[in-house]
Amino acid sequence: MTDKTSERGALAHGSHDPRWGARGTARATIAAGLVFENISHAYDGNASVIDLSLEVAPGEVMCLLGHSGCGKTTLMRIAAGVEQQAAGRVLINGREVSGPKSFVPPEKRGVGLMFQDYALFPHMTIVENVLFGLSDLPREAANREALASLERVGLKGYADDYPHALSGGEQQRVALARAIAPRPGVLLMDEPFSGLDRRLRDNVREETMTILRETRATCIIVTHDPEEAMRMGDKIALMRQGRLVQHGSSAELYSTPADVFAAKFFSELNEMAGIVTERGIETPVGLVAARGAAVGTQMDVCIRPHGILPKAAGSTGVTGRIATKRFVGEVDLLTIIIEGHDRPLHSRVRPGSGFEVGMDVDLATDPQDVLVFEAKR
Numbered sequence: 001m002t003d004k005t006s007e008r009g010a011l012a013h014g015s016h017d018p019r020w021g022a023r024g025t026a027r028a029t030i031a032a033g034l035v036f037e038n039i040s041h042a043y044d045g046n047a048s049v050i051d052l053s054l055e056v057a058p059g060e061v062m063c064l065l066g067h068s069g070c071g072k073t074t075l076m077r078i079a080a081g082v083e084q085q086a087a088g089r090v091l092i093n094g095r096e097v098s099g100p101k102s103f104v105p106p107e108k109r110g111v112g113l114m115f116q117d118y119a120l121f122p123h124m125t126i127v128e129n130v131l132f133g134l135s136d137l138p139r140e141a142a143n144r145e146a147l148a149s150l151e152r153v154g155l156k157g158y159a160d161d162y163p164h165a166l167s168g169g170e171q172q173r174v175a176l177a178r179a180i181a182p183r184p185g186v187l188l189m190d191e192p193f194s195g196l197d198r199r200l201r202d203n204v205r206e207e208t209m210t211i212l213r214e215t216r217a218t219c220i221i222v223t224h225d226p227e228e229a230m231r232m233g234d235k236i237a238l239m240r241q242g243r244l245v246q247h248g249s250s251a252e253l254y255s256t257p258a259d260v261f262a263a264k265f266f267s268e269l270n271e272m273a274g275i276v277t278e279r280g281i282e283t284p285v286g287l288v289a290a291r292g293a294a295v296g297t298q299m300d301v302c303i304r305p306h307g308i309l310p311k312a313a314g315s316t317g318v319t320g321r322i323a324t325k326r327f328v329g330e331v332d333l334l335t336i337i338i339e340g341h342d343r344p345l346h347s348r349v350r351p352g353s354g355f356e357v358g359m360d361v362d363l364a365t366d367p368q369d370v371l372v373f374e375a376k377r
C-alpha cells in the first residue's frame, strides 16, 4: 500500500519524490497541434475574448498567463468544446473542431481536461474516476490503462479508495492520472496547482512537468503566476482584457516585452517619463539609450530595481539620498530619493554593500535592465 502521508513529507524542489511512480513510465500520446483563429466571445454582451489568434505546436507546453478575469478560462472552455465562441475557429491538427462549419463535441476532440478543483466524482472509487475517461476501450484494456496511469502518479494502492480518503495533493495526482489515461493529444490544465500550498506545489509541479514530457502531449496551462509560467512553459501567451498581448518564450517576454503592461508582469519596475534628444533619452536618472526612437519623442522608461546602481557620491551620475533600506532575503531593497522625480526609486543591491539610510549616492543604470517604450498619451 502506498504511504498515505506522502504529501506531508514532500521533498525539496529539484529532487524526485519516490512516492510518485517511476519516471519514464507514463504512456506516450500522439501530440496534436491546436490553433485558435480570430476567436471572440462575450457573456451577456460583455466581451471576454477579443479577436484572439494563437497557435500551440504539437508537444509544446504553453502557459496562458494573465490577471483574473482576462479570459483565460473562457479560451480553455472554447478549446475543450464546453463553450462555443461567438466568432472564429478552433482547429486541432488542421481540422476545424469549432467554427462556422462544424462543432465537434468535447468527448470527440481528443482533449484532456484538468481543473483547479480536481472535480473527482465523490461517489466513485479512485480507479472508477480514472476509468471514466476510458469508456471507449474494452473493460480489460481500460482497467490496464487506468492502473498504469495511477501507478505513474504513485497512487495505484489507492485504486479502491474514495476521493474523500485522499489529501488535496493526492486528489490532484488522481486528477492528473485521469487526464492522461486516455492519452489525449491536447491537455488543458486550468490553474492546476493553485489549490496546493507552496511547499507542496513545487514538488507536484515538477513531477507533473516530468509526466507531461513523458506523455508528449500538447499542453496549455492556465496560470496567473509569471514565475510558474516561466518555469513551465516552452512558450507563454500573455493576455489582458480578452486580448493577446504577447506570445513567445519566457526570455523574449522578459527581455523584449511588448509594452509596459507586459514588462510589469515579470518584474517590479521604476517607471519614469523621458524625452528623446540627440544624445539619448533624458530621464531623471540621466541618459539612457533611445534605441532608434526619433528626437523629440516622449518615452516611458522602465528600469528594473537591480538596474539602478548606486555608487559612492562624488563619482559621475545623478545624486540621490537613501531613504530606506530593508533586507528582503538575498538582497537589500533601497529606496532612493532623487531630484526631478516624484516617486522614490527602488534599487536592489547585494547585502553588505555598505549603503546606509541618509547616505548620498550617485546613480548609474544598467542598460540590460532598462526598457523603453514610446509613450501612449
Ligand SMILES: Nc1ncnc2c1ncn2[C@@H]1O[C@H](COP(=O)(O)OP(=O)(O)OP(=O)(O)O)[C@@H](O)[C@H]1O
Residues within 6 Å of the ligand: 043, 044, 047, 048, 066, 067, 068, 069, 070, 071, 072, 073, 074, 075, 224
Ligand atoms: N459563465 C459566465 N457568465 C458570465 N460572465 C462570465 C462567465 N464566465 C466568465 N465570465 C466573465 O468573462 C470574463 C473572463 O472570465 P474568465 O473566467 O475567462 O477569466 P480568467 O482569466 O480565467 O479569470 P480567473 O483567473 O479569475 O479564472 C470575466 O469578466 C468574467 O466575469
